[in-house]
Every structure is written in C-alpha cells, then in structure tokens.
Amino acid sequence: MDIKNDKIKDAFTPKHIYVNRRKILQLGMALSSLVALNKITPAQADETLERKINTFEEITNYNNFYEFGIDKTDPAKYAHKLTTSPWQVEIAGLVENPGKYDLNELLAGINSVDRTYRLRCVEGWSMLIPWNGIQLNHLLDKVGIKKEAKYVAFETLLRPEEMHMQKTQVMYWPYREGLRLDEAMHPLTILATGLYNQPLPKQNGAPFRLVVPWKYGFKSIKSIVKITLTEDQPISSWSMQNPREYGFYSNVNPNVHHPRWSQASERYIGGEGEGYLGNLFTRRYDTKLFNGYDEVAYLYEGMDLSKYY
Amino acid sequence: MPNINKNIDIIKPINLLLKKIKPSYFYIILLVPLLAIIIELMSGGLGVDPMRKIEKELGETGLNLLIFTLALTPITKLTSFNLIRYKRAFGLMSFFYITLHFLTWLLLDMQLRWDEIIISLTKKPFIVLGMVSLVLLVPLAITSNNYSIRKLSSYWKRVHFLVYPAVIIGGLHYLLMAKTIQFDAVKTLIVILLLITLRFFKLKKIKWL
Numbered sequence: 001m002d003i004k005n006d007k008i009k010d011a012f013t014p015k016h017i018y019v020n021r022r023k024i025l026q027l028g029m030a031l032s033s034l035v036a037l038n039k040i041t042p043a044q045a046d047e048t049l050e051r052k053i054n055t056f057e058e059i060t061n062y063n064n065f066y067e068f069g070i071d072k073t074d075p076a077k078y079a080h081k082l083t084t085s086p087w088q089v090e091i092a093g094l095v096e097n098p099g100k101y102d103l104n105e106l107l108a109g110i111n112s113v114d115r116t117y118r119l120r121c122v123e124g125w126s127m128l129i130p131w132n133g134i135q136l137n138h139l140l141d142k143v144g145i146k147k148e149a150k151y152v153a154f155e156t157l158l159r160p161e162e163m164h165m166q167k168t169q170v171m172y173w174p175y176r177e178g179l180r181l182d183e184a185m186h187p188l189t190i191l192a193t194g195l196y197n198q199p200l201p202k203q204n205g206a207p208f209r210l211v212v213p214w215k216y217g218f219k220s221i222k223s224i225v226k227i228t229l230t231e232d233q234p235i236s237s238w239s240m241q242n243p244r245e246y247g248f249y250s251n252v253n254p255n256v257h258h259p260r261w262s263q264a265s266e267r268y269i270g271g272e273g274e275g276y277l278g279n280l281f282t283r284r285y286d287t288k289l290f291n292g293y294d295e296v297a298y299l300y301e302g303m304d305l306s307k308y309y
Numbered sequence: 310m311p312n313i314n315k316n317i318d319i320i321k322p323i324n325l326l327l328k329k330i331k332p333s334y335f336y337i338i339l340l341v342p343l344l345a346i347i348i349e350l351m352s353g354g355l356g357v358d359p360m361r362k363i364e365k366e367l368g369e370t371g372l373n374l375l376i377f378t379l380a381l382t383p384i385t386k387l388t389s390f391n392l393i394r395y396k397r398a399f400g401l402m403s404f405f406y407i408t409l410h411f412l413t414w415l416l417l418d419m420q421l422r423w424d425e426i427i428i429s430l431t432k433k434p435f436i437v438l439g440m441v442s443l444v445l446l447v448p449l450a451i452t453s454n455n456y457s458i459r460k461l462s463s464y465w466k467r468v469h470f471l472v473y474p475a476v477i478i479g480g481l482h483y484l485l486m487a488k489t490i491q492f493d494a495v496k497t498l499i500v501i502l503l504l505i506t507l508r509f510f511k512l513k514k515i516k517w518l
Contacts, residue, residue: 062357070489073356123488125358170489241489260433260485262425267418269358280350280359284420 053116054127054270056196058279062269063203064121065222066171067156067163075203081162082223084207093153093228096144103207107193110134110142114197115190117213119220120252120291125282126266131211132194137185145181145229152184153177153234154210155226171241177221178234178248179212182299188213191224214290216250247309249300252291256306263287320389327391335398342370342406364413371406372479374399375446376500379476383507397453400472404450407479411443435485438478445475473508476501 065075087103113135120126140152158174160166166173183189193200193208200206205222212219218238228234238246245259254264267282290296300308346366349355355362378399385392419426429436448468451457458465480501484494 058357066489070487070491072358257428257432260435262428262433264425264428265422267360277350277359279357280363281417282358282360284422 051118051128051268052270053130056198058270059127059129059195060201060203062127064123064217065203065205067165067173067175067223068203069165070170078164079202079206081164082157082159082202082206083162084202084223087207087225089224090226091143091228092226093230094146094149095229096146098143106139106142107134107208110138113190115188115211117211118291119211119213119217120266120287122216122218122246122250122258122263124261124263124266125269126291127269130196131190131192132197133190133192133208133211135187136189136191136210137187139191139227140184140229148231149229150181151230151232151234152179152181153226153228153230154179154221154224155228156221157223157225171237174225175221175237176235176240177210177219178230178236179219180233180299181229183212183296186296186299188293188296214252214293214296216246216252218246219250249305249308251289251300251305251309252287253289253305253309254287255289256309324389324391332395332398335395336402339374339398339402339405342366343409360413360417364410364418367406367410367413368483371403371408371410372476372483372497374403374406375472375476375479376497376504378403379472379501379504379508383504401450401453404446407443407446411439435482438482438485442475442479442482445471445478449475473505477505 061076062072063075064072065079068075068078068081088100089103089106090098090100091106092098111134112132114130114132116128116130118126119129136152154177156175157163158166160173165171179189190211191208192205192211195201195204200208205220205224208224209222210220210224219236233248236246236248236250239248239250252263257263264287265284266287267284269282270279346355346363350359350363378396381392381396381399384390415421415426419429430440431437449472452461452465452468461468480494480498484491484498487494
C-alpha cells in the first residue's frame with residue numbers, strides 16, 4: 001500500500017490495517033458473545049422446568065398496550081392517566097341478565113383464584129405471571145348464557161382523553177377480542193383483577209382483563225368494559241388490522257409460522273443472570289403447542305390449526 | 310455596494326477549520342453511539358428486554374449513518390464545505406453498526422438456531438430485505454480503501470453505486486419490521502428518497518448573503 005499517494009493525510013496507521021482491525025474487533029465481539037452465552041447450540045431445545053416467575057417490575061414495565069403508546073415502556077409511563085374507578089361493565093347479547101353493572105357488583109359472590117400462567121406474546125417472548133382473579137365461566141354462569149350463544153365478545157374502554165393513542169389511527173379503536181364459547185367456559189380462562197396479590201396495575205389492563213394462557217398474548221384483552229354473548233364469530237382487532245398475520249384462534253403453535261417471523265421458539269424474558277445485564281441474555285426455548293397447556297387440545301380436535309390460525 | 314465576494318470569505322475559514330478535523334478522527338467519534346448503548350445497558354436504561362433495544366439502536370444508528378454518508382456530497386455541493394473527505398469514515402462506520410446489528414440478531418436474538426434462521430432468511434420478507442441490504446454493502450466496505458480505487462479504477466464507482474439500492478432496501482426493512490406503520494420509519498424512507506433524487510440533480514451553490 002502506497003502511503004505517499006494517500007490523498008487523505010491520515011494518521012500513522014495505514015488504512016488497510018485499521019480496517020482490518022475493525023473486522024477483527026467485530027469478529028472478537030462475535031466470539032466473546034458466543035463464549036458468554038456458553039452453549040448456544042440448536043440442541044438447547046429443552047424448556048427449563050424450573051422457570052422463574054417474572055418480577056413485578058418486569059411484568060409492569062414491558063407491556064403491549066397500544067392505547068398508551070407503541071413502545072413497551074409507554075404503558076408504564078402513561079397508563080396512570082386511566083381512571084379505573086368507577087368502572088362499569090356492560091353485559092349484552094344472548095344472556096339472561098343483560099345490563100350495565102359496576103365491576104364490584106359483577107364480581108360479587110364469585111370465588112377468587114390465583115393462577116400463575118405463562119404468557120406468550122406473538123412477537124416471540126414470554127413471561128411467567130402470577131395472576132389473581134376469577135374464572136370466566138363462573139361469571140358467565142352468573143349472568144346466564146342463552147343456548148343460542150356460540151361466542152363471547154369483549155371490548156376495551158374507548159376514552160381518548162385518557163388513552164391518547166386512541167386519537168390516532170394506529171389501530172381501529174376500541175380494541176376488541178373474542179373467544180369461542182367452549183374456550184371461554186374452559187376453567188383455564190380467567191378474568192384477572194390482580195397481580196402478585198396487588199390490584200392489577202393500569203399498564204397491565206386494570207381494573208380487569210382476560211387471560212387465555214394457551215393463546216398469543218394479544219387475545220388477552222385489557223381494561224374490559226363490555227362482554228357480549230353472540231351467535232356469530234366476533235371481531236378480533238389484530239385480525240382486523242392484518243388478517244394474514246393474526247387469526248381469530250391464535251393458539252400458540254410452533255408449527256404455524258407468522259408470515260414475518262418464525263414461531264418455533266420464544267425468549268424467556270427475565271434472563272439468565274442478575275439485573276439488567278442478566279436480562280440481556282434471554283435464552284430461547286422451543287415453543288410448545290397451546291403454550292404447553294395440553295388440557296385444551298380436545299377443543300381443537302379435528303381442526304386444521306394452520307387453516308384456523 | 311454589496312461585496313459579491315462575501316461568500317468566499319466564509320467558506321475559506323470553515324474549510325481551513327475542517328482541515329484540522331481529520332477523517333480518521335471519526336473512526337473514534339462515531340464509536341460514541343456504541344458507548345452510549347453500553348452505558349445505558351449497564352445503568353439499566355435499556356429496560357426489561359435490553360437485547361431488543363440494542364438490536365434496534367444498532368440498526369437505527371447504522372441506517373442513519375449510511376443516510377448521512379449519502380448527504381455529505383449534496384451538502385458539499387450546496388455549501389462548498391469540504392465534507393466529501395469524511396465519506397469513507399462515515400460509510401465504514403455505518404457498515405460497522407449494521408454488522409453489529411446483524412450479529413446481535415444472529416447471536417443474541419436467534420442464538421444460532423439455524424433452522425429458524427434459515428426460515429427467517431428465506432421466507433420472512435423484512436428479514437430477507439435486511440440481509441440483502443447488508444450483503445449489498447459488503448463489497449462497498451471491502452473496497453473502501455485507496456488500493457481498491459486504484460485496482461478497480463472505473464469499476465469502483467459502479468460497485469459503490471450499490472449504496473443506493475442498499476439504503477432503500479434498508480429503509481424498507483426498517484419500515485416492515487414493526488407491526489404497525491411507524492412514523493419514524495416513514496420519515497427515514499422519505500429522507501432516503503429525497504437524497505437519491507438529489508443525486509440526479511445538478512446542485513447549485515447556495516449564495517450566501
């Protein structure tokens with residue numbers, strides 16, 4: 001290399017050397033991350049049986065709640081604007097006792113349950129969360145289901161002055177979701193009102209939200225104001241937004257890939273070490289069909305789950 | 310009577326100043342974004358899922374630096390400030406960040422799960438776009454030295470023309486990555502298209518008052 005012809009009057013290190021050094025640096029970083037991760041081989045497929053419950057801080061600072069912003073930290077920042085008391089829930093459609101109920105009235109007399117469930121987001125991460133609440137089927141029995149009812153539809157609050165993103169067109173508001181009646185009646189399906197024995201934080205969908213652990217997280221609709229029993233399949237907001245990517249059922253299924261990313265594995269948020277540096281190494285584990293909740297498999301017997309995704 | 314030669318009075322001193330700032334300084338200066346990411350990581354500023362944030366910030370830094378590299382020539386033509394000499398440093402550093410972004414995806418995100426990596430690289434549009442963009446930049450990075458300019462002569466410019474498809478595809482990768490249309494990505498794409506349009510127009514020097 002002819003330094004004398006170098007138009008850029010540079011320092012002492014000839015360019016081809018420091019460009020090579022850069023490449024070495026890059027390679028070095030790659031290798032050291034390999035070493036740090038210990039054994040990141042595809043054989044690392046087994047789920048840990050001893051999964052840690054995520055901390056309250058993790059669960060309340062990493063949320064998809066687009067009403068408050070697109071970033072995962074936006075709900076923690078802005079959800080305080082939400083007024084959750086008083087809270088009215090409308091029960092409508094094919095029920096014996098329709099009407100507008102105060103939340104406490106609605107929940108009165110129903111057994112509390114504590115359920116620690118895995119929540120698997122469609123984006124490919126998951127957490128283990130200790131919910132408190134009630135079984136949905138107990139509430140539905142309380143309001144009385146008419147025999148023509150085939151589905152349950154849910155609706156989130158529409159209040160743009162408190163949920164500022166509802167003033168934008170990023171999604172069709174209010175957020176809506178639905179379940180087939182047998183899915184809604186399954187004992188696993190709960191309405192959560194608390195987390196870690198604390199009242200449900202606003203960024204997690206206060207004052208009450210659905211949790212359907214065998215489906216992708218977006219099905220677990222937050223801050224519910226309306227529950228309708230219907231004969232026809234209800235609207236599912238993400239499905240309306242992008243039908244090719246999000247279906248009505250959205251059962252966690254490693255064999256049905258999202259058009260834009262694979263669903264074969266997920267990262268366990270909460271990492272392998274201490275604190276924020278530990279959270280850096282969120283190991284991937286194989287995703288299980290129905291998020292590992294095989295007790296719901298019978299609901300889908302005979303259904304082609306790649307067609308009904 | 311107004312001094313018509315006033316514009317030369319400003320340009321000369323600024324260019325003298327710029328001569329003191331050697332392009333090689335930018336190989337260090339442009340490490341600052343990386344340092345910022347590391348500091349944020351150590352102080353918990355990256356939140357509950359630091360890997361995702363790192364992946365995103367590395368990619369955004371890389372793309373923005375690449376765009377800035379493309380802006381250097383139009384700015385030089387419009388202002389007569391000699392900025393073109395910084396192009397190599399900015400270009401190589403943008404490649405550095407884009408490579409780190411890719412390595413973060415490969416090692417920390419996908420964790421060398423090859424079957425999923427292959428599926429993503431072949432079937433998932435926004436990932437394919439990202440890979441194509443990076444691959445297009447590799448010959449540019451390899452030939453960003455005087456030896457290549459001499460050896461390739463007229464071919465060198467042709468190779469470096471690849472920056473235009475690379476930056477457009479990179480912008481599309483950024484746009485299609487999110488679940489919803491993000492304003493930042495749209496803005497970035499508009500800037501890219503503007504810069505590309507500028508290339509095909511003869512730029513007149515701005516008359517300084």
